[in-house]
Amino acid sequence: MQLKDLAACLAGSVIIGDGSSSCQNIQIDSRKVVSGDLFICLPGHTVDGHDFAAQAEAKGAAALVVERHLPGSRLPQLLVKDARLAMAVLANVYFHFPSRKLKVIGITGTNGKTTTTYLLDSILEHAGKKTGLIGTIQRKVNGEAYPMSGTTPEALDLQSYLHEMVESKTDYCVMEVSSHALEQGRVKGTEFRTAIFTNLTQDHLDYHKTMEDYRAAKGLFFSRLGNGYAEQEADRKYAVLNADDEASAYFAKQTAAEVLTYGVEKKADVQAFQIKVTARGTEFHVQSFAGAADITLQMVGKFNVYNALAAITAALLEGIPLETIKASLETVKGVDGRVEAVVEGQPYAVIVDYAHTPDGLENVLKTIKDFAEGRIITVFGCGGDRDKTKRPLMGGIAAKYSNYVVVTSDNPRTENPQQILMDIEAGLKDPQTATTQYELIEDRREAIHKAIEMASPGDVVLIAGKGHETYQLIGGQVHDFDDRIVAKEAIRGLTK
Numbered sequence: 131m132q133l134k135d136l137a138a139c140l141a142g143s144v145i146i147g148d149g150s151s152s153c154q155n156i157q158i159d160s161r162k163v164v165s166g167d168l169f170i171c172l173p174g175h176t177v178d179g180h181d182f183a184a185q186a187e188a189k190g191a192a193a194l195v196v197e198r199h200l201p202g203s204r205l206p207q208l209l210v211k212d213a214r215l216a217m218a219v220l221a222n223v224y225f226h227f228p229s230r231k232l233k234v235i236g237i238t239g240t241n242g243k244t245t246t247t248y249l250l251d252s253i254l255e256h257a258g259k260k261t262g263l264i265g266t267i268q269r270k271v272n273g274e275a276y277p278m279s280g281t282t283p284e285a286l287d288l289q290s291y292l293h294e295m296v297e298s299k300t301d302y303c304v305m306e307v308s309s310h311a312l313e314q315g316r317v318k319g320t321e322f323r324t325a326i327f328t329n330l331t332q333d334h335l336d337y338h339k340t341m342e343d344y345r346a347a348k349g350l351f352f353s354r355l356g357n358g359y360a361e362q363e364a365d366r367k368y369a370v371l372n373a374d375d376e377a378s379a380y381f382a383k384q385t386a387a388e389v390l391t392y393g394v395e396k397k398a399d400v401q402a403f404q405i406k407v408t409a410r411g412t413e414f415h416v417q418s419f420a421g422a423a424d425i426t427l428q429m430v431g432k433f434n435v436y437n438a439l440a441a442i443t444a445a446l447l448e449g450i451p452l453e454t455i456k457a458s459l460e461t462v463k464g465v466d467g468r469v470e471a472v473v474e475g476q477p478y479a480v481i482v483d484y485a486h487t488p489d490g491l492e493n494v495l496k497t498i499k500d501f502a503e504g505r506i507i508t509v510f511g512c513g514g515d516r517d518k519t520k521r522p523l524m525g526g527i528a529a530k531y532s533n534y535v536v537v538t539s540d541n542p543r544t545e546n547p548q549q550i551l552m553d554i555e556a557g558l559k560d561p562q563t564a565t566t567q568y569e570l571i572e573d574r575r576e577a578i579h580k581a582i583e584m585a586s587p588g589d590v591v592l593i594a595g596k597g598h599e600t601y602q603l604i605g606g607q608v609h610d611f612d613d614r615i616v617a618k619e620a621i622r623g624l625t626k
């Protein structure tokens with residue numbers, strides 16, 4: 131591809147230097163540049179990609195995309211107003227607009243995205259479709275799974291993953307769409323068939339500053355979806371919204387797509403009734419525009435009914451019969467690190483869960499309270515360099531539903547771990563919950579050992595926040611750490 135052809139895709143862009151220069155691949159990280167690459171200089175949150183142009187040049191870059199002319203570089207440059215938007219456009223051009231060649235179903239919301247993608251992926255597979263998946267735990271393409279470092283990839287990676295799916299004749303991609311991704315334009319140029327909303331509760335206020343800004347970021351998903359009714363069914367666009375979450379009315383107003391709702395409390399197109407949560411699963415009756423069914427999930431928690439309803443609604447819109455949906459949902463054993471039981475023959479329950487928001491923690495604790503025979507002992511922490519205001523809230527929630535709380539580290543990153551523990555402690559000291567005993571143990575391994583040593587028959591130990599994660603981020607270091615392995619070690623009475 132020649133620079134002048136790329137310039138033709140970006141209105142208002144200006145070529146400085148030789149427009150006939152040819153580039154092989156696109157790269158946004160100077161450390162990965164190889165000879166012949168087009169290096170896009172992204173102004174980041176921590177560093178500025180323009181500062182790495184010289185490194186990219188030294189490694190053989192053929193041309194640059196810049197937001198400001200770099201006179202020090204001898205490379206031809208494509209001057210654009212917004213390098214992130216240019217990345218999304220160029221990635222789509224380079225990979226031939228892959229989202230137009232398969233059906234992409236995206237899921238946004240504070241909690242439940244990963245779980246809902248897994249449920250929907252399972253239903254679509256059960257119905258004989260070839261699926262791909264992109265999200266927090268992994269991405270899947272052509273039956274192979276690859277690890278992920280975030281939830282929603284950068285536009286360049288995203289388009290390359292979608293392209294791989296197209297190449298392997300995938301019918302559907304089910305993917306998580308984070309608010310960071312929407313705000314940063316990572317999904318720009320991706321054509322979604324359906325946009326699902328799970329819920330909006332507090333998180334990420336370090337990044338979005340206010341709940342209104344956070345909601346507005348999620349709103350971009352719906353405002354960019356569809357431009358009215360399409361004659362061909364395959365071209366129709368759907369917004370699947372949670373009738374019980376008040377943000378849904380705002381999203382419904384923003385979208386030109388057809389709106390379908392799901393829920394429990396308020397009347398919805400797909401609604402659950404007679405919910406029964408046990409220690410082994412969750413039963414409910416669903417009524418929809420395409421029939422009714424009784425469904426028994428192997429997953430525990432009323433919140434999983436919402437996740438299932440979201441998946442059911444999107445699947446019904448793809449014409450999948452409710453009986454097929456029911457059969458598939460009933461086979462799903464659970465999602466890695468979500469209300470995952472650690473079983474090592476002990477006479478008390480140990481549950482690892484990925485709750486890392488106030489609402490997530492409250493939901494999982496409420497669920498446990500419904501079936502716990504003995505005490506609830508909760509081990510949890512809050513991430514460093516992330517929303518500080520959720521810390522005392524989570525402390526208060528842990529205290530409200532637990533008999534004993536061990537506050538510990540959860541990826542302190544560059545923050546002082548002890549300070550994070552103290553921020554959480556502020557919520558535990560609340561006069562309303564002050565009767566709950568707690569302690570602060572910075573070392574997560576020690577904290578888990580302590581909780582498990584305390585457990586008696588019938589008790590439930592909840593280890594929250596890290597779920598499937600297999601690391602602990604401290605300072606700039608990545609340490610191996612898996613709550614499930616450490617819990618098993620502790621149960622077996624192994625020493626550190």
Ligand SMILES: CC(=O)N[C@H]1[C@@H](OP(=O)(O)OP(=O)(O)OC[C@H]2O[C@@H](n3ccc(=O)[nH]c3=O)[C@H](O)[C@@H]2O)O[C@H](CO)[C@@H](O)[C@@H]1O[C@H](C)C(=O)N[C@@H](C)C(=O)N[C@H](CCC(=O)O)C(=O)O
Pocket residue numbers: 158159160161171172173174175176177178179182279280281282283284308309310311
């Ligand atoms: C705040 C945020 O979202 N930051 C993301 C963003 O970073 P950034 O744009 O600030 O990039 P930067 O590190 O300042 O670098 C700027 C540019 O210089 C380049 N560079 C940098 C160094 C170098 O030596 N050479 C070089 O070329 C970088 O490749 C980049 O192009 O783009 C980076 C590259 O894609 C991401 O890795 C990074 O995610 C950081 C690590 C992160 O923690 N993100 C979290 C908050 C996030 O996005 N989370 C959501 C899930 C949230 C949820 O819903 O729960 C997600 O979707 O993953």
Ligand SMILES: Nc1ncnc2c1ncn2[C@@H]1O[C@H](COP(=O)(O)OP(=O)(O)OP(=O)(O)O)[C@@H](O)[C@H]1O
Pocket residue numbers: 239240241242243244245246266281306328329433434436437467468469483484485486489490491493494597
């Ligand atoms: N629908 C829901 N409503 C509220 N809480 C939920 C819901 N579904 C799951 N949770 C809680 O949130 C945790 C995370 O769930 P999940 O991984 O599915 O969410 P996510 O939106 O993908 O999170 P992330 O933003 O980190 O990608 C679960 O472990 C559970 O405790």
Ligand SMILES: N[C@H](CCC[C@H](N)C(=O)O)C(=O)O
Pocket residue numbers: 281486512513514516540541595596599
């Ligand atoms: N997607 C979430 C994951 C949080 C998981 C928790 N273990 C933490 O590190 O805070 C985030 O990036 O905020």
Ligand SMILES: [Mg+2]
Pocket residue numbers: 243244245265266267281306
């Ligand atoms: Mg997720």
